[in-house]
Amino acid sequence: MPQTPSTRWCPTPEQLMIxxxxxxxxxxxxxxxxxxxxxxxxxxxxxxxxxxxxxxFQNHKARERQRLRRRLCARHQQQAAAAAASPPIPxxxxxxxxxxxxxxxxxxxxxxxxxxSFMPHPHPNLQATTFPPVYAAAGAGAGExxxxxxxxxxxxxxxxxxxxxxxxxxxxxxxxxGAALQLPPCCRRPLKTLDLxxxxxxxxxxxxECSSSKSSSCSTSTN
Amino acid sequence: MPQTPSTRWCPTPEQLMIxxxxxxxxxxxxxxxxxxxxxxxxxxxxxxxxxxxxxxFQNHKARERQRLRRRLCARHQQQAAAAAASPPIPxxxxxxxxxxxxxxxxxxxxxxxxxxSFMPHPHPNLQATTFPPVYAAAGAGAGExxxxxxxxxxxxxxxxxxxxxxxxxxxxxxxxxGAALQLPPCCRRPLKTLDLxxxxxxxxxxxxECSSSKSSSCSTSTN
DNA sequence: GCAAATTAATGATTTATTCAAG
DNA sequence: CTTGAATAAATCATTAATTTGC
Numbered sequence: 471m472p473q474t475p476s477t478r479w480c481p482t483p484e485q486l487m488i489x490x491x492x493x494x495x496x497x498x499x500x501x502x503x504x505x506x507x508x509x510x511x512x513x514x515x516x517x518x519x520x521x522x523x524x525x526x527f528q529n530h531k532a533r534e535r536q537r538l539r540r541r542l543c544a545r546h547q548q549q550a551a552a553a554a555a556s557p558p559i560p561x562x563x564x565x566x567x568x569x570x571x572x573x574x575x576x577x578x579x580x581x582x583x584x585x586x587s588f589m590p591h592p593h594p595n596l597q598a599t600t601f602p603p604v605y606a607a608a609g610a611g612a613g614e615x616x617x618x619x620x621x622x623x624x625x626x627x628x629x630x631x632x633x634x635x636x637x638x639x640x641x642x643x644x645x646x647x648g649a650a651l652q653l654p655p656c657c658r659r660p661l662k663t664l665d666l667x668x669x670x671x672x673x674x675x676x677x678x679e680c681s682s683s684k685s686s687s688c689s690t691s692t693n
Numbered sequence: 694m695p696q697t698p699s700t701r702w703c704p705t706p707e708q709l710m711i712x713x714x715x716x717x718x719x720x721x722x723x724x725x726x727x728x729x730x731x732x733x734x735x736x737x738x739x740x741x742x743x744x745x746x747x748x749x750f751q752n753h754k755a756r757e758r759q760r761l762r763r764r765l766c767a768r769h770q771q772q773a774a775a776a777a778a779s780p781p782i783p784x785x786x787x788x789x790x791x792x793x794x795x796x797x798x799x800x801x802x803x804x805x806x807x808x809x810s811f812m813p814h815p816h817p818n819l820q821a822t823t824f825p826p827v828y829a830a831a832g833a834g835a836g837e838x839x840x841x842x843x844x845x846x847x848x849x850x851x852x853x854x855x856x857x858x859x860x861x862x863x864x865x866x867x868x869x870x871g872a873a874l875q876l877p878p879c880c881r882r883p884l885k886t887l888d889l890x891x892x893x894x895x896x897x898x899x900x901x902e903c904s905s906s907k908s909s910s911c912s913t914s915t916n
Numbered sequence: 917g918c919a920a921a922t923t924a925a926t927g928a929t930t931t932a933t934t935c936a937a938g
Numbered sequence: 939c940t941t942g943a944a945t946a947a948a949t950c951a952t953t954a955a956t957t958t959g960c
Contacts, residue, residue, distance in 0.1 A: 532931070753926095
């Protein structure tokens with residue numbers, strides 16, 4: 471089954487690593503242009519499309535947050551449940567990783583174009599940062615499947631927004647782990663969402679996921 | 694300034710009319726190809742992009758629903774407030790004209806593909822229905838092929854969901870639109886959101902929008 | 917009558933949920 | 939169970955309506 475009609479993208483370890491690295495470096499919601507570049511970059515390691523990159527970041531961000539929340543919730547519930555009885559309950563305890571292979575080794579080679587100069591040339595134009603969804607597919611002749619490859623055709627869209635890139639360049643460097651790939655200096659906005667809690671809106675707020683009712687997410691890990 | 698720096702699309706009356714007509718005809722979440730067509734069509738009346746169409750449907754759908762919800766909520770609250778007094782309160786009143794027929798008028802000028810047959814034929818293959826957002830920029834040859842055209846795929850219906858207010862699903866359908874436009878049976882998922890209760894397997898849960906607490910949505914004066 | 921100040925709509929983004937493949 | 943994919947809900951931001959003061 472060479473032509474796995476796989477309906478969904480299956481990231482290669484390299485791609486995954488790079489993506490994770492980027493994520494750790496601070497990339498959270500790349501815009502169209504950035505996604506294009508990332509995609510082009512990762513395409514070197516295997517089939518991949520822009521939407522995959524997009525979704526990956528979307529999901530990764532969401533799940534990272536969800537995980538945190540869950541843990542906090544669990545903690546709270548435990549506390550609430552256990553009440554004042556056993557204070558120092560080790561939060562996470564068992565790792566119990568299912569089967570995720572062990573990372574560690576995985577030495578890739580970054581010798582593709584891109585490397586240091588991630589951003590070829592800043593787009594002077596720009597206007598819409600990350601744009602919509604669906605509507606895009608259309609034109610993409612997209613033959614049938616495994617066809618993608620060259621996506622670099624920023625033509626009409628040309629997203630790359632410089633406006634938002636205001637920069638800040640806030641340090642960012644956390645534990646990039648060696649300068650593997652440094653994201654383009656043109657990251658998204660100064661910094662937007664990275665909070666642990668959605669404390670942004672004017673009054674909004676905080677959905678009670680931990681509540682006793684719903685419990686769909688925070689309920690015990692049995693699932 | 695000659696170049697209207699309008700950052701956002703401002704639909705012309707014609708465009709708006711057509712969009713609304715489509716909406717009423719049942720179009721809810723057009724996929725990429727459909728959006729392309731709609732866009733091409735509407736472009737005749739003024740500047741417009743695929744994303745605008747996408748967003749329009751997205752927003753229109755959401756707000757239509759929100760409006761309904763709000764009404765129901767308000768009604769419920771009223772009921773709750775008024776307490777038990779008038780038992781047989783007709784859920785939705787509405788004369789709901791039995792005539793399903795929708796005007797279908799609107800023939801405007803149609804001088805390009807599209808015309809009456811909105812949806813050509815369903816695409817057997819179909820890869821990504823409505824896909825992601827941002828990443829799009831890529832290829833998207835605005836005018837290039839027609840080989841794929843066709844797509845189809847619309848959405849299923851979703852009249853009034855009641856998910857939040859948990860109303861007892863009474864007939865209803867106040868001023869919604871009737872069915873019309875027969876969309877190609879090329880939907881994707883069997884069913885998405887239409888159940889009265891999120892009886893998901895995981896245990897879902899009922900968000901309380903109408904509840905007294907959060908009240909972010911249903912509350913009257915938000916700001 | 918017009919123009920700044922408010923408010924109401926609604927276009928555009930982001931976040932949270934949900935579905936289902938692997 | 940993990941996670942790619944997709945959708946809906948929530949939010950933000952800008953434009954059009956209105957209102958208000960001169």
